[in-house]
Amino acid sequence: VITAVIIFLHVAFDAVFGWSMLNLSRHQRSWMETLLAAILAGMYAETLSAASLLFLGFTLGRAVSITAAAMIVGAVAGFYKGRHNNPRLLIERWKWFEWLSLAFIAEAVLFAVWQLVRTPTYFDDALQHWSGRARSLYGDVNWSLDPLSPFFLAGQIGNKDYPLLTVIWRAVSAKLNASWTELVSRADGVVFFIVITATIWVAVRGFSNNRGLAAAAGAIVATVPLQVWHAAAGYSDIAVEAFVVSSLAALLRKEWFLAGIMAAGAAWSKNDALFFYVPALVAAITLIQWRKAGHFLGGFATITPWLLFNYFHGLGTTSGRGTIMWHSEAPGLLWNALVESPSSGILWISLFSCLICSGVSMFRDKAGRGLIVAFSISMAAIFFVFSTSAAFEFLNNETTIYRVMMQFSGPAILIAAYGLSLKTPRDERRKVKKAAADERLCVRGTPQ
Amino acid sequence: MKLSSLFIVIAFTMGLPAAASAQKMMVYPVATNFDAQGRVLELDFPPEADGMPFFVVWRTKGGQFNVPMQARGGRHCYEMRNRTFWEGRVTSVLISVPGVPGRVKEPTFPDEADMFMETEHIVPATVNLVRGHPVFGRSANDCLLALLAVSAFCFARFRKMPVQLAIVSGFLVAWGLSALITVYDHVAIVRTMERRGGGMFPLADVAVFADRASEMIGRASWGDDLDSLYEDCLHYRLAEQQYVPVTSGKTPAFWITRNPGQDPIVWKYGDYYLERKPQP
Numbered sequence: 001v002i003t004a005v006i007i008f009l010h011v012a013f014d015a016v017f018g019w020s021m022l023n024l025s026r027h028q029r030s031w032m033e034t035l036l037a038a039i040l041a042g043m044y045a046e047t048l049s050a051a052s053l054l055f056l057g058f059t060l061g062r063a064v065s066i067t068a069a070a071m072i073v074g075a076v077a078g079f080y081k082g083r084h085n086n087p088r089l090l091i092e093r094w095k096w097f098e099w100l101s102l103a104f105i106a107e108a109v110l111f112a113v114w115q116l117v118r119t120p121t122y123f124d125d126a127l128q129h130w131s132g133r134a135r136s137l138y139g140d141v142n143w144s145l146d147p148l149s150p151f152f153l154a155g156q157i158g159n160k161d162y163p164l165l166t167v168i169w170r171a172v173s174a175k176l177n178a179s180w181t182e183l184v185s186r187a188d189g190v191v192f193f194i195v196i197t198a199t200i201w202v203a204v205r206g207f208s209n210n211r212g213l214a215a216a217a218g219a220i221v222a223t224v225p226l227q228v229w230h231a232a233a234g235y236s237d238i239a240v241e242a243f244v245v246s247s248l249a250a251l252l253r254k255e256w257f258l259a260g261i262m263a264a265g266a267a268w269s270k271n272d273a274l275f276f277y278v279p280a281l282v283a284a285i286t287l288i289q290w291r292k293a294g295h296f297l298g299g300f301a302t303i304t305p306w307l308l309f310n311y312f313h314g315l316g317t318t319s320g321r322g323t324i325m326w327h328s329e330a331p332g333l334l335w336n337a338l339v340e341s342p343s344s345g346i347l348w349i350s351l352f353s354c355l356i357c358s359g360v361s362m363f364r365d366k367a368g369r370g371l372i373v374a375f376s377i378s379m380a381a382i383f384f385v386f387s388t389s390a391a392f393e394f395l396n397n398e399t400t401i402y403r404v405m406m407q408f409s410g411p412a413i414l415i416a417a418y419g420l421s422l423k424t425p426r427d428e429r430r431k432v433k434k435a436a437a438d439e440r441l442c443v444r445g446t447p448q
Numbered sequence: 449m450k451l452s453s454l455f456i457v458i459a460f461t462m463g464l465p466a467a468a469s470a471q472k473m474m475v476y477p478v479a480t481n482f483d484a485q486g487r488v489l490e491l492d493f494p495p496e497a498d499g500m501p502f503f504v505v506w507r508t509k510g511g512q513f514n515v516p517m518q519a520r521g522g523r524h525c526y527e528m529r530n531r532t533f534w535e536g537r538v539t540s541v542l543i544s545v546p547g548v549p550g551r552v553k554e555p556t557f558p559d560e561a562d563m564f565m566e567t568e569h570i571v572p573a574t575v576n577l578v579r580g581h582p583v584f585g586r587s588a589n590d591c592l593l594a595l596l597a598v599s600a601f602c603f604a605r606f607r608k609m610p611v612q613l614a615i616v617s618g619f620l621v622a623w624g625l626s627a628l629i630t631v632y633d634h635v636a637i638v639r640t641m642e643r644r645g646g647g648m649f650p651l652a653d654v655a656v657f658a659d660r661a662s663e664m665i666g667r668a669s670w671g672d673d674l675d676s677l678y679e680d681c682l683h684y685r686l687a688e689q690q691y692v693p694v695t696s697g698k699t700p701a702f703w704i705t706r707n708p709g710q711d712p713i714v715w716k717y718g719d720y721y722l723e724r725k726p727q728p
Contacts, residue, residue, distance in 0.1 A: 142688075
């Protein structure tokens with residue numbers, strides 16, 4: 001119970017810092033949108049700051065103390081400066097279908113919490129790359145930043161080229177808890193799960209003003225069969241998904257800099273994001289409003305300390321062989337993975353159908369064009385990597401492919417929901433947008 | 449045809465390439481020399497074995513394969529047709545539990561229904577793919593798509609919905625059913641694991657061993673010669689104790705192994721040994 005309280009306070013601290021930063025400038029976010037983005041922004045800022053200090057030679061304890069002090073000062077200053085930009089709390093009466101969606105989501109969260117409480121860290125990558133390295137960092141004996149040491153970035157237990165967001169966040173949680181526990185090892189997965197579900201729900205509500213579509217999108221992403229396992233598995237795939245979903249949601253709100261920060265958070269969670277999602281997000285922003293690409297890249301540039309450290313030490317971004325070779329069985333295996341697998345059920349065939357049906361409307365709409373191109377680029381990147389690189393092995397033996405598709409399921413559901421929202425008649429949509437804008441102005445109480 | 453039981457080397461993780469070596473385990477034959485096409489395994493576990501994890505191992509010309517499964521009390525069929533390497537001539541199929549009568553058979557319709565009701569269980573590969581509920585040995589997705597089509601037709605025909613809305617509604621019906629089946633799986637997993645306890649298969653022993661070994665090692669150093677998932681579990685659980693890599697050339701204070709040598713054994717659990725190494 002004490003560990004759970006400490007983890008909650010850790011998340012709350014990150015959220016408070018993120019909230020204060022996100023309210024520094026005027027915005028049209030709802031309180032829920034702000035809160036969800038704040039959690040991720042806070043986690044990103046905390047772990048990247050701690051990592052930068054570790055790279056400079058500080059111990060974990062010192063790095064955490066300095067980071068915490070800086071975040072407290074930043075939060076106080078942020079709250080003072082952005083005190084007029086706080087979104088007002090607005091709670092609506094829920095409809096029956098929203099309760100139904102919430103029931104499915106709550107069941108998934110409960111099952112994940114049961115796993116956290118009643119089972120130990122069990123799955124291989126968590127034992128090695130994520131919680132294994134985090135525990136080594138916390139223990140401070142099997143961790144080193146000397147590139148000649150066998151313990152460099154805990155390379156004796158996991159891949160040292162993997163980025164450190166979850167590794168550092170868990171080690172900091174253990175520091176705060178004064179001991180490593182199995183809850184510390186995996187609890188962040190539930191946070192990411194909730195953020196993904198709620199971000200999609202709120203984002204769909206925001207751009208469509210259709211409560212049924214929003215509730216359905218939230219429930220669908222929460223019930224992707226593999227998703228709930230990752231809420232308690234201790235892997236970083238769910239973190240990548242959370243940041244990419246948040247980046248897309250920020251793009252749709254025209255918050256370019258925040259979208260860039262969230263894309264950086266995805267890259268800071270796992271290298272997959274650099275190949276599968278960042279190019280797609282850059283393409284999306286270029287198509288939506290290319291003049292704002294600089295803002296996006298500015299946000300993304302916050303990941304520079306890690307990229308520099310990675311480059312300087314020649315860590316790279318993939319542990320596999322770098323050769324390119326076409327595997328002729330790959331298309332068939334990918335098709336099976338998308339269509340036949342119980343890990344995603346009928347999700348992908350339905351999403352493809354949905355995007356085909358709404359394709360024309362998507363291409364007529366500026367944001368829709370960006371989103372469908374982003375979807376295509378991510379899909380093409382996944383296809384390319386799994387059919388031409390050493391990653392083919394993970395397609396052939398049915399391992400990483402489903403995890404990657406799970407990462408992509410949240411963003412894909414958001415994009416498909418945007419396509420569906422465009423299928424409502426144009427005049428009606430205009431009315432809806434106007435009503436939503438009016439509502440936001442009322443909520444913020446800052447008439448223009 | 450009765451084969452004697454035999455030791456076999458198990459690569460623990462379903463679907464992963466076999467590790468150089470893995471866990472040695474006693475396995476017992478169920479059937480030999482048959483065509484795998486369309487056949488499943490039928491086993492008669494006693495009621496008290498319900499929920500017990502075990503391995504099914506089979507050999508073909510292509511090699512030896514295994515899959516972790518969960519026992520169901522009584523006579524039940526176990527789906528094998530959707531296993532990647534369950535094909536061609538199988539020279540032998542074995543299980544890791546003694547005294548369980550079993551056979552290979554072509555399933556009847558009640559067998560198919562019985563296998564459909566078999567619930568998900570947690571195995572090391574669950575994080576990569578869920579097993580789902582195969583229908584006639586195939587993915588249930590085909591049935592869900594059929595349900596989507598029928599529901600969409602009904603919405604369009606009887607509720608007079610526009611086609612696109614009817615299709616979306618049909619999808620929600622099919623997806624809702626699959627979500628309910630997932631909930632059923634979750635409930636079954638919680639019930640089974642709460643009833644049986646006993647740790648996570650196949651890491652229960654190494655976890656118990658490592659936790660006690662951690663206390664005994666304290667601030668001293670340790671090394672090991674375990675491999676695959678067992679090594680990863682051990683290294684995770686001892687990550688706060690000073691590890692000595694084999695490549696360092698140094699001698700750790702404690703050595704963890706499955707094959708004990710001449711050094712004094714200070715702790716043993718299952719087939720894991722903690723030895724105290726003489727220091728130079």
